[in-house]
Amino acid sequence: MTTSQDKSNSFVLFGALGDLSLRKLMPAWYYLERSGLLDDSLRILGVARQDITRDKFQQKVIDALNLYVSSEYLHDDVCNRLIERINYCSCDLKNHDDYRKLKQSLKDWNKPISYYLAIPPDLFEAVCDGLYNIQILTKNSRIVVEKPIGYSLESSRDIHDKLLKHFNESQIYRIDHYLGKETVQNLIALRFANSLFSSQWNSKSIEYIEITAAESVGIEGRWDYFDGVGQMRDMVQSHILQLLCLIAMEPPSRLNDESIRNEKVKVLQALQPLTENNISKSFIRAQYSDGEILGETKPGYLNEEGAKSNSTTETFVAIKAEIANWRWSGTPFYIRTGKRMAGKATNIVIHFKADAHFIFDQDQKSSIGNSLIISLHPTEGISLQVFTKRHGVNEGMRLRSDPMSLDFIKSQKLLKIPSGYQRLLSNILLGKQRLFLCKEEIELAWEWCDNAYESWQKSLQPLYSYPVGSNGPNESKDLLQQNGHNWHDE
Incomplete structure (x- = not known):
């Protein structure tokens, strides 16, 4: 059971010279400093081997900060305030002394002190033991871990066992930075604060749902x-399944961690x-x-530097998932x-x-059906596709699809939408775990992904190919079209 914790104003960052720390965490601290959201007594200790x-x-x-914070938001006085909070300790994490x-x-x-492990999982046990x-740990110390929390159900359990040697569940903060994003948090508000949607959020009203997380980088x-x-x-077990949970879950009894x-x-x-039995169709x-992206030729996965020509590791997956409950x-x-x-692009559609009875031109019937588009990247916002009459004397009652859009930056007059890490770091200090994962969530997600891998390996399905700069293999279109559906962008 989740228990409230004292506020923490001491923060230790292991792996302080790594890419995650310098590219994501330090800019997040800067924006929190700029917004006046840090306690005057907060101190940060960077720990690395150098x-x-x-x-x-x-x-x-x-x-x-000069590299990763936009110049329009970077101010010397804010930077100096943050830097004064920061100290450094050189430490070989495998050396007990x-x-x-x-x-x-x-x-x-x-006290209490928050310990953030921006380091590989194979060092977690050494740090916790150290x-x-x-004898520096207290009952309200926090330990914060980043994905990957294992690479299978078995390995995730091994990591959890190591963490639980010295910390109880209420002290462990497992990060998925997607959960800190403004739009992801707005899923809860959208679903449960608007009767327009909450009354229609089920299989009786929704035909299908798609979740896309596309990357242009290799x-x-x-x-x-x-x-x-x-x-x-890398993506489905953590980020994607968390989005699916927030879309599909029942209304919580309370807006707290445990519920x-x-x-x-x-x-x-x-x-x-x-x-x-179902892997070939799912x-x-x-x-x-x-292939090419924006006119620039890019090598295939097996032609990347350092690649092994016989690798069967996937760089793309498409899945038809089903939830066996009353709602879905x-x-x-x-x-x-x-x-x-x-x-x-990352979006949910x-x-x-x-409606069963269609009174307009019958050749438009197949394209009718409202869509709610929730965008997480490159913009953060919500758009509802509705149908209206085409303008023009000669258009009769022909229909067109138009968006009713909500852009969070414009509608709330924000200079910048806070990053997920800003919210997560703030919640760590406050002892709030609502945006962090519990052990059972991670293990259930791993179990589902492991089963999918094992089923695929036993099947005769090939590893497909898609050119750089495309939306994936043609077979991913067939996955939907066999059920009369299409990807939103196809």
Whole structure:
């Protein structure tokens, strides 16, 4: 059961010189500082293996802010306030003796302390043991871990066991940065604060739902890492299934940590497994081949630098998922995610059923049905596609589809939509776990993904191919068309 925790104003960042820390976390701290959302007493300790001084570390942070924070938001006074909070400790995380230096660096710091592990999972146990051995942990200490939390159900359980040696469930903050996004949080408001949608949010009114997370980038020099993971483990197990849970879950009894987590768990429990019997009509795996994006030639996955020519790791998946419960029985959820696609876009499209009786021109009947488009990237907003009469004396009662759009930046007069990490870091300090994952969610997601992999391996389905700059293989279109459906952008 989730318990409230004391506010934390001491933050330790392991892996402080890594890409995640410098590219995402430090800019998030900057924007929180700029917004006046940080307590005056907050202190941040960066921990990494490199033997550098505090001044040199602070300069690296400044360089990162200059690179990753837009110049229109970057101000010297804000930057200086943040830098004054930051200290540095050089520490070999596998060397038990080095943790004494860490303890000394944290001498007289306020408790409880939050520990953020922006490091590979194989170092989690060493850090947790090291912190325990120097007797610095308290009952309200936080431990924050990033994905990947394992690469299978078995490995995720092993990581959880290591974390639970020294921390209880209420102290563990498992991050999926998608959950901190403004639009993702607005899914809850959209569904449960608007009777227009809440009364129609079921299989009686919704024909099908699609979730797309397309990336235009390739492996970006991470071939060895990605080839051992693949798009299914990298995106579906975490980000995509979390979006599916928020779309499909029942109304929580309260807007708190435990109620929301319980409802997400119920969705994952009701998610129909992909088996040998249905895998051929429900699951597509593919790799990108040579092609062009914006006129620039890009190599296929097997032609990337450092690639192994016999790799069968997928860079694209398309899935027909079904939820076996009262609300969603009969409504398919289509998932699509891949690298080197036509553009970077993340969106959710809710396709509502059309009325049975159609009084307008019959040749337009097949295109009728309202769609709700929830955009997470490149813009964050909501658009409802509605049908109106075409303008013109000679148009009769011909219909056209028009959007009723809500752009969060314009409608709320925001200079910038907060990043997911700003919200998540703030919630860590406040001891709020609503936006973080529980152990059961992660393990159920892994179990579903593992079953899909095993079923695919036993099937005769090939690994398909799609050219760089496309929306995926043609077979992903067939996945929907066999049920009379289409991707929104096709």
